[in-house]
Amino acid sequence: MRLAWGLRVAAVAAAGLSLAILPFLVGDYRAFELGRMGIFFIAILGLNLLTGYTGQVSIGHGAFMAVGGYTSAILATRCGVPDYLTIPLGGLTAGLAGLLFGIPALRLRGLYLALATFGVAVAMPSIAKHDRLEGLTKGTTGINLPELHSGTWLYGVTWAIAAALFLLAFAIVNSRLGRAFRALRDSEVAASSMGVNPAAYKVAAFGISSFYAGVAGSLYALSNAYVNPDVYFVSLSLFLLIGAVIGGLGSLTGVMAGAAFVQFVPPNASSILDAVSPFAVDSRAPGVPSVILGAALVLVVLLAPTGAGGLLRRISAPLMGRLYTRSEGG
Amino acid sequence: MTRTRVSILAFGLVAAVAAAAAGASPAADPGLTASSILIGGTAPLSGEASSAAAVARGAEAYFKYVNARGGVNGRRITYKYVDDGYDPGRTVQAVRQLVQQDRVFALFNTLGTANNLAIRDFLNSEKVPQLFVASGYTAWGSDARRYPWTIGYIPSYLSEGTVYGRHLVKTKPGAKIGVLYQNDDYGKDLLNGLRKGLGSKAGQIVKAVAYDPTSTNVDSQVAELKGTGANTFVVFAFGKFAIQAFIQANRLGWRPQIYVNAVSASSNLLTLATQTSSKKTTTGAISIVFAKDPADPSWAGDPGIKLFEQIMKRYVPGGNLKDGYYSAGMASAFTLVDTLKKAGKNLTRQSVLKASANLNEANNPFLLPGIVVKTGPSDRFPVEQMQLERWSGTRWTRFGGLVTAKS
Numbered sequence: 001m002r003l004a005w006g007l008r009v010a011a012v013a014a015a016g017l018s019l020a021i022l023p024f025l026v027g028d029y030r031a032f033e034l035g036r037m038g039i040f041f042i043a044i045l046g047l048n049l050l051t052g053y054t055g056q057v058s059i060g061h062g063a064f065m066a067v068g069g070y071t072s073a074i075l076a077t078r079c080g081v082p083d084y085l086t087i088p089l090g091g092l093t094a095g096l097a098g099l100l101f102g103i104p105a106l107r108l109r110g111l112y113l114a115l116a117t118f119g120v121a122v123a124m125p126s127i128a129k130h131d132r133l134e135g136l137t138k139g140t141t142g143i144n145l146p147e148l149h150s151g152t153w154l155y156g157v158t159w160a161i162a163a164a165l166f167l168l169a170f171a172i173v174n175s176r177l178g179r180a181f182r183a184l185r186d187s188e189v190a191a192s193s194m195g196v197n198p199a200a201y202k203v204a205a206f207g208i209s210s211f212y213a214g215v216a217g218s219l220y221a222l223s224n225a226y227v228n229p230d231v232y233f234v235s236l237s238l239f240l241l242i243g244a245v246i247g248g249l250g251s252l253t254g255v256m257a258g259a260a261f262v263q264f265v266p267p268n269a270s271s272i273l274d275a276v277s278p279f280a281v282d283s284r285a286p287g288v289p290s291v292i293l294g295a296a297l298v299l300v301v302l303l304a305p306t307g308a309g310g311l312l313r314r315i316s317a318p319l320m321g322r323l324y325t326r327s328e329g330g
Numbered sequence: 331m332t333r334t335r336v337s338i339l340a341f342g343l344v345a346a347v348a349a350a351a352a353g354a355s356p357a358a359d360p361g362l363t364a365s366s367i368l369i370g371g372t373a374p375l376s377g378e379a380s381s382a383a384a385v386a387r388g389a390e391a392y393f394k395y396v397n398a399r400g401g402v403n404g405r406r407i408t409y410k411y412v413d414d415g416y417d418p419g420r421t422v423q424a425v426r427q428l429v430q431q432d433r434v435f436a437l438f439n440t441l442g443t444a445n446n447l448a449i450r451d452f453l454n455s456e457k458v459p460q461l462f463v464a465s466g467y468t469a470w471g472s473d474a475r476r477y478p479w480t481i482g483y484i485p486s487y488l489s490e491g492t493v494y495g496r497h498l499v500k501t502k503p504g505a506k507i508g509v510l511y512q513n514d515d516y517g518k519d520l521l522n523g524l525r526k527g528l529g530s531k532a533g534q535i536v537k538a539v540a541y542d543p544t545s546t547n548v549d550s551q552v553a554e555l556k557g558t559g560a561n562t563f564v565v566f567a568f569g570k571f572a573i574q575a576f577i578q579a580n581r582l583g584w585r586p587q588i589y590v591n592a593v594s595a596s597s598n599l600l601t602l603a604t605q606t607s608s609k610k611t612t613t614g615a616i617s618i619v620f621a622k623d624p625a626d627p628s629w630a631g632d633p634g635i636k637l638f639e640q641i642m643k644r645y646v647p648g649g650n651l652k653d654g655y656y657s658a659g660m661a662s663a664f665t666l667v668d669t670l671k672k673a674g675k676n677l678t679r680q681s682v683l684k685a686s687a688n689l690n691e692a693n694n695p696f697l698l699p700g701i702v703v704k705t706g707p708s709d710r711f712p713v714e715q716m717q718l719e720r721w722s723g724t725r726w727t728r729f730g731g732l733v734t735a736k737s
Contacts, residue, residue, distance in 0.1 A: 027431065029426055029427055029431040032426055032430075033427075129514070140513070142418075142444060142448070144447075148451060148452055148455055220419065224418070224422045225452065226418065226422065228444050230418050231418050231444075234544060236417075266376075266415065267412070267413065267423065269376070270375070285375075286375050289375050290376040290380070
């Protein structure tokens with residue numbers, strides 16, 4: 001028993017160590033890419049808490065990322081706050097924005113809620129460009145952050161935060177709060193008859209989820225050292241939802257796959273086509289990469305409708321079951 | 331929480347050590363061998379602006395043509411351009427990949443105003459030349475002191491707007507001007523230029539209405555401008571929005587004198603606008619031009635356009651021979667080749683940068699005859715000359731001589 005425990009600690013330590021030295025093995029640019037993946041991991045994690053666990057679809061999380069990103073950029077350039085210290089503040093500001101949006105959103109359900117959140121994503125660039133706010137946001141010219149960080153820095157900071165936020169999400173999902181979220185998702189009537197206050201919990205889910213988006217948006221601003229309304233473009237919100245669906249709604253283990261898809265598939269669409277297509281298609285012709293991205297998405301949804309998390313469960317369940325019966329027999 | 335902080339500190343420490351080690355050995359500049367030069371770029375192969383990717387493909391075709399003739403000083407040019415979907419966040423990642431992973435010698439022809447603003451700090455801190463940016467934002471030239479590694483190419487939007495303003499002052503003293511402009515740096519740059527060109531007559535702008543590039547149409551803006559009783563309609567709008575402006579003016583029965591900015595004034599676009607609105611609306615519209623438009627029949631037999639068609643047929647099979655984006659890409663590629671020649675056999679990033687700020691190129695076959703691509707230590711605007719042109723209903727006709735307006 002004690003030996004097994006020791007092994008487990010050693011395994012965790014070895015995994016931690018190899019993750020820590022990874023950026024030095026793969027080079028600074030790959031570390032940057034993995035850091036960006038960590039940013040999407042955080043955003044999708046938060047979206048999953050809202051959409052996957054509480055059943056409230058949001059196609060507007062790019063806008064909450066923007067709130068976090070602008071908070072960081074403004075604090076770092078105007079107030080001289082070291083940029084890494086602005087990350088939690090970006091999260092809190094976005095969380096507050098999410099709470100405020102969550103209150104009127106209570107009246108909306110399903111498709112209507114999805115449309116309202118999409119409205120936020122569409123409106124965000126125009127709000128950031130508005131004449132009244134231009135002094136603060138610098139309109140379309142955008143804000144250059146004072147510090148450029150290396151890929152290794154981004155990797156370390158992002159994944160340290162991602163690990164902490166993953167543990168937090170895990171704790172939330174397995175707490176009273178998480179049970180209330182799932183109860184609301186499965187049946188609001190049943191949940192409220194059990195004493196769950198739908199309004200309070202839904203607003204809480206919006207706030208928590210937007211906090212995650214804000215942290216991600218803030219890290220995204222730091223990774224680019226630049227914000228402008230186009231950085232948090234409308235489709236970013238769609239990409240996050242796509243990532244959540246690919247990872248598997250209501251599954252924390254699949255989030256990694258969703259983040260990997262959002263990070264790696266769009267920029268590599270042409271190379272993917274070259275690798276798999278039997279036809280001589282000009283994969284770099286304008287527009288072709290968009291079609292490949294669409295096709296990849298359709299394939300994933302057809303082949304693994306429950307996402308990576310569901311796939312993992314389907315594969316691991318019989319294995320685990322067999323392990324269990326064997327140990328019982330022996 | 332403490333564990334997070336400790337790991338951040340640990341990562342930071344290791345990163346600092348690694349950075350110090352990496353900076354220790356200065357060698358020849360990256361991306362160069364005795365027989366090759368690796369140049370990087372970004373272009374929107376996907377997304378809303380993907381039609382403009384032809385700029386990068388045109389440049390690539392020209393480099394292939396040059397390579398087939400022995401390259402530049404014995405070096406063949408490889409032009410690696412990456413899709414950024416017109417998203418500045420992806421441009422940052424693509425440029426990091428090109429600089430750190432692919433180790434390109436320089437960046438060339440990166441497309442989009444915000445996209446270039448997003449990478450300018452990084453490239454200048456890494457001292458990688460950001461050459462001939464594919465955007466007319468005025469700051470590429472005017473910020474040269476702060477960003478010495480960045481240089482633009484096409485006439486600035488500010489100078490283009492100024493040319494329209496001056497033309498109005500000269501030809502239409504009683505003009506009541508309504509302006510439709512895109513709500514970003516590009517639209518505002520043009521509008522500021524127009525005001526500058528009008529000078530003391532700037533009060534003749536009765537209304538300037540903005541539209542957002544994410545909106546679906548500009549119908550209400552055009553109606554609002556018509557309502558002011560304006561007799562001159564200045565369209566500083568991009569692509570489909572410019573076409574919509576013509577359509578809506580036609581629908582409302584509004585027949586003002588129209589000015590339309592150069593990025594939305596290709597023959598293809600105006601032909602489409604004529605078909606979807608009416609000949610009456612588009613005829614007489616005024617714009618500027620600085621490159622030879624392959625769709626303009628008056629260039630038939632011109633050696634530059636012949637060369638363009640020859641290169642297209644050979645290196646971009648199936649590409650549209652009337653698409654001005656391709657020839658625009660070739661024009662800047664021609665200037666890059668010229669710059670590399672000037673920088674000499676012992677290329678360094680520094681020598682190429684210096685050559686780019688010392689151009690005096692009078693023979694660019696893809697630009698209008700007489701245009702000299704000229705830069706100097708205090709002049710970082712390569713193409714500054716342009717010519718006014720008027721739409722006849724079926725084609726553009728250039729008029730007046732070459733004009734300039736200093737930014």
